[in-house]
Amino acid sequence: MSARLPASAPVTLLVIAKDPVPGRVKTRLTPPYTPREAAALAEAALADTLHTVLRIPARRRVLVLDVPGDNGISDVPDRVPGPWLPPGFDLVSQGSGGLDERIATAFAHCDRGPALLVGMDTPQLTADLVATVGRDGHDAWLGPAADGGFWALGLADPSRAATLVRGVPMSTDRTGAIQRRRLVEAGLSVGDLPVLRDVDTAADAAEVAACCPPGSRFAAALNSLAGAGR
Structure with a gap:
């Protein structure tokens, strides 16, 4: 068994995301939304997620980004990401x-100690939902998604x-269950995080916005589209 830091060690936090470019993100929101509107919602969800991650104690925060023209190298192309990216994140390519x-590539960017990966599709995420990760003695943590996938995966040993x-x-309705079974069959104790709903469809967006904390950029963006007649 590989050595690892104590369970109380701060985690490395990974956010895996797509660059919020119209036509490349949240395509299942179109219709009723246009590609530009869907991208605006994706950007707001990503910004909410990144700012929440900033409020979680961590040894390091990494944005693992899929961008147009990504050729699979270890760094993203030389360009400045959008205003949605706050300071405090290392920026690497998804490959x-x-x-x-x-x-798997995202976790390869981690050093020793626990690591938690979350996506950009759950802007209702709050710091307290992942407070146990790296601190409760489990070997792994899984956040199931309502559609059968998962929104978070944590590993005490990211290697x-x-x-x-x-x-x-x-992207199946059994992905979360299969991933959890894989962890258990590897002999890991798994901590279960709360079930969250991903933003995939317009119905998802409405339900998630209603669950977002005060000040949510995603809820504000969705409300602004509703106010414009959407």
């Missing part, structure tokens, strides 16, 4: 391959991510 490969994640079928 190539399916989502399972890209998640094991390649064998624990690669090959898990993504």
Whole structure:
């Protein structure tokens, strides 16, 4: 068994996300929203997520970004990301391959100690929802999504991510269950995080916005579109 830091060690926080470019993100929101409106909602969700991650104690925060023209190298292309990116994040490329490969690649950017990966589709995320990660003695943590996927994956030993994640079928209604079974079959104790709903469809967006904390950029963006007649 590989050595790891005590369970109380601060986590490395990873946010895996797409650059919020019209036509590349939240395509299931179109219709009723236009590609530009869907991208604005995606940007707001990403900004909410990043600012929440800033409020979580961490040894390091990393944005693992998929951008147009990404050629799979370790760094993103030389350009300034949008205003949605606050200071305090290292910026790395997702690389190539399916989502399972890209998640494994994300964890490869971690040092020793626990790491938690979250996506950009749950702007209702609050710091208290992941407060146990890295602190409760579990070997892994999984946040199930209402659609059967997962919104968060934590590993006490992120060097094991390649064998624990690669090959898990993504974007199915069994992805979360299969990923959890993979962790258990590897002999890991798994801490279960709350079930959250991803923003995929317009119905999802409305339900998630209603759950967002005060000051949510995502809820404000959705309300502004509703006010414009959407």
